[in-house]
Amino acid sequence: MSARKRIDLALQGGGAHGAFTWGVMDRLLEDERIEIEGISGTSAGAMNGVVMADALTRGDRDTARQALHDFWKAVSRAGMASPIRRTPLDMVTGNWSLDHSPGYIAMDLMSRLVSPYQFNPFNLNPLRELLTERVDFDRVRRCPELKLFVTATNVRSGKQRIFTREEMSVDAVMASACLPTVFQAVEIDGEAYWDGGYMGNPSLLPLMEHCGSRDIVIVQINPIYRAEVPTSAAGIMNRLNEITFNASLIKEVRMVAMLQRLLGDHGVDIGCYAGTLFHRIAGDETLGKLSVSSKMNAEWPFLCHLRDEGRRTAAEWLAEHFADLGHRSTLDVESVYRDTEEMR
Secondary structure (H helix, E strand, C coil), X not given: CCCXXXXXXXXXXXXXXXXXXXHHHHHHHHCCCEEEEEEEECCHHHHHHHHHHHHHXXXXXXXXXXXXXXXXXXXXXXXXXXXXXXXXXXXXXXXXXXXXXXXXXXXXXXXXXXXXXXXXXXXXXXXXXXHHHHCCHHHHHHCCXXXXXXXXXXXXXXXXXXXXXXXXXXXXXXXXXCCCCCCCCEEECXXXXXXXXXXXXXXXXXXHHHCCCCEEEEEECCCCCCCCCCCCHHXXXXXXXXXXXXXXXXXXXXXXXXXXXXXXXXXXXXXXXXXXXXXXXXXXXXXXXXXXXXHHCCCHHHHHHHHHXXXXXXXXXXXXXXXXXXXXXXXXXXXXXXXXXXXX
């Protein structure tokens, strides 16, 4: 077999939609031609990353695939006790959304009116318990097979904090996934942190600075484009959420592309940015049809549906672009991340 092609993964956050990323990772781990050198993840992307790192210290790629399966199965089991569930009508019609769920409506309303310091004074979070039970962070910190970076947002400074594999802890991952309207800020070394999606969803710079691979594969699970302009209060907030959690990624990719085009092509030394090749595996077709409320749907059939869609999308991407790895970017930055109106 020829030498494996090394890639880095940039994994977005998105709640239960992170199961799509699970499917992508499962397909990539299945392909012996691919070697994953580094992962930069936020929120659900960070969880997928630490689960994989922990598993690699215990076994091989198949161990990692099984660990990801078991993690998401545990997420589903934990969600069975939640009052935030689909209505019987939604189940019958095959609607994965929670927009009509009384539990979701109540929680959404409460999050707009009451602080998590008031409605959840004990700061209970079942995901923290789940991660603590299933991931040995001592092993993650010692994992030599994978470079790992997790992004969180410093509440006081508004700056991003990138936790390296050597700094990894359950607090770092929970900070990366801390939605401020739902959970209390996570305190680490005297600093308070919120969801990393506000400042880096995910951050690409650590992959360029610390990894040898030229290829960064972005697994994007927050839709960029919506054909319809939202008119309801919930729809407006949902779209604002998507735009916010894509903004930092789009700016970072465009900045690197601009440096490569304007400076690199003229012989100016732009350091680690020079040889970076961008690729994108996106769930636009599948996830673009779902409302933001489905990010809280932890039903096993739904998670498996997203996993299967992730596997299918990754397989199609590999079939079309595997030969491009190491040679050219397959992400068309201008068409995907730039509004054509800017060019007029």
